[in-house]
Amino acid sequence: MELLREILDPEFLLRNSVHVSLLIGFVVPLFGVFLVMRRMVFLGVALPHISASGIALALSLHAWLGDFDGSHGANERVLALLGSVLFAGGALAILAFLERKGRGGVEGRIGAAYVIATAASILLLAKCPQAERGWLSLLKGEIIAVSDEDLRLGGGSFLILTVLLLVFRKELLLVSFDRDLAVVLRKNVVFWDGLLYGLIGLCISISVFIVGPLITFGFMLLPPMTGRVFARGMRQLALIASITGGCGALLGFCAAYHWDLPIGPTHVSVLAAVYFLALGVRRLVG
């Protein structure tokens, strides 16, 4: 309890890390529910890494253009966010287009996108050691130094994305569950699919920008999978996923702070433990 009180104290040194963990924990699983339901989990693995490669490009571009000043001021932060959004959005648009055209194997394309993005990030950052250090800590899920600006960006954008997701959930679920019926009912399925992909893409790119791909993917996947174990309906699934994510984030932060562990991997480990515990309980209860 003492630990919890310390962590939740408004004057706590790492309060931004706590707040951003809780924000990601409660919000990202809501979008993850759609990835799990639409059987696009592989996309959930690849997209954060593609998004991270956009950040890598933005942070190393100056070195590739011959400017070796590695000060990385505010301009680079804006560029990094832009890179993250553009890469995630572009990859989603291309993969969704190819999926609709039914060309090639989906898993193969996503796997290739993942490995190419990771390799490209490493190569791009080889020119700028300072950016490489920052990117590696992002990759490892080190979120000790979250700025007020990043927290505001995350809070504001996640609020808008979540409101849109909740307001249009009826249409987004319809095009996900029965696209043909949506067409028969004269719904603009390209628009609604585009909106869903856009919301997921923005959620991933902003989350990757603030906390990196490991935490993003962990919260995107594990809480919805835990929700699947107990939920009897779609509303319950979203609720359980969000609560699991939020509580997992708090628990993960407490564990990481108490035992001086890296925050990202601890978050994911806690979420994984909760998932396996849920599976065990389900098996016992029947």
Added chain:
Amino acid sequence: MSDDAIIRLTDLAVGYDRKAVLSGLNLALRRGSFTGLLGSNGSGKTTLIKTLLGILKPVSGKVVRLGKDGGDPRIGYVPQRESLDPVYLFSAFEVAQMGLYGVVKPGRGIGASGREQVKQSLERVGAESFAGRRFSELSGGQMQRVLIARALVCDPELLVLDEPTAGIDADAAKAVGALLAELHRQGDMTILMVNHELHRMRQLASQLVWLRDGAAVQGSVDELLSRDRIEQMLQLELG
């Protein structure tokens, strides 16, 4: 071509990726008729109805849909239930409720009157007792009833069913057949049903469209299901 057609096809070719599976289709679905769409596996039955419904674009030719008010008719669609992913945790009621999404504005919820409509539609097909159960856990026959309730909830002028009795046991298939016959008797709804069971078509349909070798033949049930015609269509010696 009859003037009271609800759907009219003119020189229609249907298929995927601009490759025609069926071509030269000139057919009309008469308002209030019960039409059966017959054909062997891969003959293009589903491709044709998806084109009629606007899910697929025609390779060439024209599909005209004529509602009573001059616009598009209200359409109820019952897909093959295997096309619906069981991973979604919808209740039978929630699935039936989707039939109303065409008339509810984006971002708006279903009101009390809408929920009452869904309840009545489920009662109409005898699905009210399992309305609260998870859709993916229902039997094949129960799922079909829910999907028919979903199609009926918007009070359709045209009901299109894709293999509604496929993969369900004989009793359930008989019950679904009886339900469709009753629905057709009750109102002036036009029904188009894909099926490959000749005996069921004989029981239910008044008109048939038989797909074979990339073309379609339209006629009455008596005409197309006569022994000679079946032999001719199947190119088989019977008995």
